[in-house]
Amino acid sequence: MATDSRASRLPFAAAVVVVLLAGGAAADDASSDDHAGASRTPGCSKKFQLVKVKNWVNGTEGTTFVGLSAKFGAPLPRDIQEAQKSFALLSNPLNCCSNLTSKLTNSVALATRGECAFTAKAKIAQAGGADGLLVINDNEELYKMVCSENDTSINVTIPVVMIPQSAGNKLQELLNHGTSVEVQLYSPNRPVVDLSACFLWIMAVGTIICASLWTEFVACEQVDERYNQLTRKDGPNMGTNYSEDKEIFEISANGAIVFIIVASVFLLLLFYFMSSWFVWVLIVLFCIGGIEGMHVCLVTLLARIFKDCGQKTVQLPFFGEALTLSVGVVPFCVVFAIFWALYRHASFAWIGQDVLGICLMITVLQMARLPNIKVASALLSAAFVYDIFWVFISPLIFHESVMIAVARGDNTGESIPMLLKIPRFFDPWGGYDMIGFGDIIFPGLLVAFSYRFDRASKKGILNGYFLWLTAGYAVGLFFTYLALFLMDGHGQPALLYLVPCTLGVIIIVGWVRGELHELWNYGKVQAEILVDEP
Secondary structure (H helix, E strand, C coil): CCCCCCHCCCCHHHHHCCCCHHHHHHCCCCCCCCCCCCCCCCCCCCCCCEEEEEEEEEEEEECCCCEEEECCCCCCCCHHHCCCCEEEEEEECCCCCCCCCCCCCEEEEECCCCCCHHHHHHHHHHHHCEEEEECCCCCCCCCCCCCCCCCCCCCCCCCCEEEEEEHHHHHHHHHHHHCCCCCCCHHHHCCCHHHHHHHCCCCCCCCHHHHHHHHHHHHHHEEECCCCEEEECCCCCCCCCCCCCCCCEECCCHHHHHHHHHHHCCCCCCCHCCCCHHHHHHHHHHHHHHHHHHHHHHHHHHHHHHCCHHHHHHECCCCCCEEEEHHHHHHHEEEEECCCHHHCCCCCCCHHHCCCCCHHHEEEEEHEEECCHHHHHHHHHHHHHHHHHHHHHHHHHCCCCHHHHHHCCCCCCCCCCCEEEEEECCCCCCCEEEEEEEEHHHHHHHHHHHHHHHHHHCCCCCCCCCCHHHHHHHHHHHHHHHHHHHHHCEEEEHHHHHHHHHHHHHHHHHHCCCCCCHCCHHHHHHHHHHHCCC
């Protein structure tokens, strides 16, 4: 599409903002068993459990909600068939901080947060004959009920579960009106093999492969002998009679370091000044980048398939000559992005987010390029430290992981869309598996470079570097999700595993083959050769 070059910079400008936030951690948003920070005093050694709370109102099944068990008390059954159904009753007093005035025999007590210790509530409810205790938290976040240092011996034999404020208030209101409420508590196991994570793995690896091969096999451009010099093939395969000046942003070593520093500052500002309107700005930028990315991908694909369509042009005010196909695709892309933005909280919204995100990343990987391994080392090493610091080390300074807090969009009711995500279809707890755009783009730049290097050096698939780096990225992403599983779902800095498996691989293989010097100085060496030519 022949247009003003300033317009073609729009997707990359939006993408830069996207990537600033997207170095992020691979994670899932469904919590799991977690015992970090809890005391291990006698009688207080049980792991936390996510709890499903099924309920029936006057015999009609209501909406099941999720709670979190205490560090103490009886464990809950894993199988719903083993779970006991009991009537729910309000404790009296409601905070369950003093002796009950009425018995709760064969029932589950419902109590508010109150001021007393959770262990005290549990003992009082147990003494009143309750089969279990539901504690209403004062917000939607589930608070971990642990044991104090003075609780040297805890004899609580009933399950104790924290439930969100909205669900608890609804149950309390029903019980205040004398409505019959029954509850059933159980904690099903999560599957050992997360098939949704496997699908996300395929999406991430496939995006990098597609972006690396896109130029030659989809856009019909071939890599010239000289680095970063693209020659468009003439003829019917191109689907157009004129060539387009393609803007390429070549990353420098200094630019890579500055980029990571700016990203860190921007991330910190988001952490302190996060608000719903600011997240909306990011959503708009994501939509702009996604629209342009989808437009570029669709026009290229359609021009490749329907060659005649790629030859017709039209004159537009302010834009000049443009492909008719391009003009026809723009409305579809705009409507697609607007539809996603309007229904971004729907159960199917992840599909639109992934489509826009993949198109955006393919476009970014065509526009931004690494000249050699020297720059790749600077960029990926800085991103490696960036990811680890803001996920693992920042909690020591800011009392929580800055990267994960920003990705969740804490206290805004919105989540940042710079993620590929897929529902956990086979997990009884639901939630999503996610990976940040940066965990695809940063290693993807290196994988794309390896393919261009192989083609320019006339290397085959077996004696080149592209296959090695693609396999390295796939293995690194596997290690990421293995660590996610072993760490009970805690967000992981994916670049911790991806950088050694990509940058480390190309450096080792290049050293073994005696080509490390050429890889390290590739763009510079090629430029010197061109200057020396008569």
